[in-house]
Amino acid sequence: MEPVFLAGFVDGLKTLGINLPSLLAQLINFTILLILLSIFAYKPMMRMLDERRRRIQEGLEAAEQAKQSAARAEQDVQAQLERARQEGQAVIGQAQQIAARIQEEAHQQARQDAEALVDRARGEIQLERDSAIADLRREFAGLTIEAAEKVIGQSLDPKAHRRLIEEALAESTLGGDGDQPPSGSEPRS
Amino acid sequence: MKGIRLRLVIVGLIILILAGFVFLRGPTPHIQIKPETLYSFWKINITNTMITSWLVVALMIGLVFLASRRWELVPRGVQNLLEAIIEAFYNLVVSIAGENNGRRFFPAVATIFFFVLFANWFSLFPIFNVIGLGQEEEHGFVMEKVDLGPLPATYVSLSSPSQLQGQTIDKDDPEAAQKAEEERDKGNFVGEIRPFLRGVNTDLNTPLALAIMSAIFVEFWGISTLGFFAYGRKFFNLGGLLRGIRRLSPSQVFQGVVDAFVGFLELVSEMVRLISFTFRLFGNMFAGEVVILMFTFLIPLVLTLPFYGLELFVGLIQAFIFAALTLVFGMIAVAHGEPPGAEEAEAEVHKTQTTESQLVGSEQ
Numbered sequence: 001m002e003p004v005f006l007a008g009f010v011d012g013l014k015t016l017g018i019n020l021p022s023l024l025a026q027l028i029n030f031t032i033l034l035i036l037l038s039i040f041a042y043k044p045m046m047r048m049l050d051e052r053r054r055r056i057q058e059g060l061e062a063a064e065q066a067k068q069s070a071a072r073a074e075q076d077v078q079a080q081l082e083r084a085r086q087e088g089q090a091v092i093g094q095a096q097q098i099a100a101r102i103q104e105e106a107h108q109q110a111r112q113d114a115e116a117l118v119d120r121a122r123g124e125i126q127l128e129r130d131s132a133i134a135d136l137r138r139e140f141a142g143l144t145i146e147a148a149e150k151v152i153g154q155s156l157d158p159k160a161h162r163r164l165i166e167e168a169l170a171e172s173t174l175g176g177d178g179d180q181p182p183s184g185s186e187p188r189s
Numbered sequence: 190m191k192g193i194r195l196r197l198v199i200v201g202l203i204i205l206i207l208a209g210f211v212f213l214r215g216p217t218p219h220i221q222i223k224p225e226t227l228y229s230f231w232k233i234n235i236t237n238t239m240i241t242s243w244l245v246v247a248l249m250i251g252l253v254f255l256a257s258r259r260w261e262l263v264p265r266g267v268q269n270l271l272e273a274i275i276e277a278f279y280n281l282v283v284s285i286a287g288e289n290n291g292r293r294f295f296p297a298v299a300t301i302f303f304f305v306l307f308a309n310w311f312s313l314f315p316i317f318n319v320i321g322l323g324q325e326e327e328h329g330f331v332m333e334k335v336d337l338g339p340l341p342a343t344y345v346s347l348s349s350p351s352q353l354q355g356q357t358i359d360k361d362d363p364e365a366a367q368k369a370e371e372e373r374d375k376g377n378f379v380g381e382i383r384p385f386l387r388g389v390n391t392d393l394n395t396p397l398a399l400a401i402m403s404a405i406f407v408e409f410w411g412i413s414t415l416g417f418f419a420y421g422r423k424f425f426n427l428g429g430l431l432r433g434i435r436r437l438s439p440s441q442v443f444q445g446v447v448d449a450f451v452g453f454l455e456l457v458s459e460m461v462r463l464i465s466f467t468f469r470l471f472g473n474m475f476a477g478e479v480v481i482l483m484f485t486f487l488i489p490l491v492l493t494l495p496f497y498g499l500e501l502f503v504g505l506i507q508a509f510i511f512a513a514l515t516l517v518f519g520m521i522a523v524a525h526g527e528p529p530g531a532e533e534a535e536a537e538v539h540k541t542q543t544t545e546s547q548l549v550g551s552e553q
Contacts, residue, residue, distance in 0.1 A: 015222070015223075016222055016223070016393050017222055017223030017224055017392060017393050017394065018393050018394055018397060019234075019394070021232075021233045021234065022224070022234075022236060022238070022239060022392065022394035023394045023397060023398055023401075025239050025242070025394075026239075026242060026392075026394050026395045026397075026398035026399075027398045027401065027402065029242050029243065029246050029398075030300070030304065030398055030399060030402050031402070032246060033246045033249060033250070033300055033304055034296065034297065034300040034402075036250050036253075037249070037250075037253060037296070037299070037300050037303070038296045038300075040250070040253050040254055040257050041253045041257060041271070041275060042275070042295060042296045042299060044257060045257075045272060045275055045276070045279075046279070046292070046295075049276065049279070
């Protein structure tokens, strides 16, 4: 039974055109194609794909790095700008302080100068007044002496005379001190 | 304007169809499952499919060689095209099988794909099936003879309105011998054509060879990944049965029988796979060839074109199916049984347990 079946099977294969030489030829064909394609197409291509992927990866990484460093630089610049601004602010503040101080000093100086000027003026005025008073007194003494000579008709010893007047004047408010209130004191004649 | 042009095109096509129908009708095609033998050396018959197959291989190698003399990082021209195709297929394989398996499987799967694809598409060239060696017989085509220098040539003359078909002497015609004699007396040639080129996959040997290669690769991947015995256990799974018998546990024996039967089914399916691979490809391509031959015989012009388009599609699909099935079977072979790494995980658990017990021991 079995050999008949087998024979039928082989006959069937033959009818379909399957035969060992053709089959082997196709197998060898395919193997050759596989080997050659592997050598000439797949391997180099896969290697190149890997290489390309690696390069793209590298490129992406480099771009990423560049981006990061750019961001860092930006940050640096920002920080520097900020610092510069702060420094500028500080400088301006200092300058303002200095200016204020100078202004203050100038004020002070001016006030002092003015005061000194006023003081001197006051002193001068005082001196003027003193000398005016002294002149007036002298004039007045001379006038008084003359008047007294005329009235008395006799001439006093001019020295004694003068001394007398001086004494009188010393008692009067015109005596130069000016501290005493002039009220109630009339120059004696 | 557009309507007129469309109408002109339609009229032209109809005229073409009619002219073809009148003048280009050939003789009744002779369809044969076996590839025709062209030459015989010693005991080996060189068939036309063998020759075509060599031609296909040579062309593919030539093309690749031309493109790949220098694989450059920035591709150009033919290299660019080939590379785009191969890369697309590579990406497909990797996306199906994963990075590691994909890389391993790729050369075989791609070679199957491109060989089948190239062979299928190549066989659509009109030089296929119509040019060949004449073989004088009592039946077959009636052809006229001409002398082309040293080579005697015969050809099928154009059909005409009076003779709407190429002359054929039917094999089953009882008067075949007589008719052939008459034609020979007229100086004509009577016989079959053995075409030089015939679609590679219309010869059962080629799909069978591809299926065998595919099976070899699948088994090879399985064995090299899982080891010979682990892979063999998939088919001869008697461990559970023996264990059940030893323990005298009916349920385990039953389980073991089921496992063994499943293994047997796997083995059978492995064989059946071979046959289904073979006949799927052969059937599709042979049918395609017959359809094109018949339509060329019936309506020589224009209306055959849709079938060429169909055959382009079928050729691609069959190539893809063959390759993809190989890939999938490879993945099944590689990832069979317990998920890979289960044993390792078990070993890991075992190791941690021992270290724990050691720790406990050292503490004591």
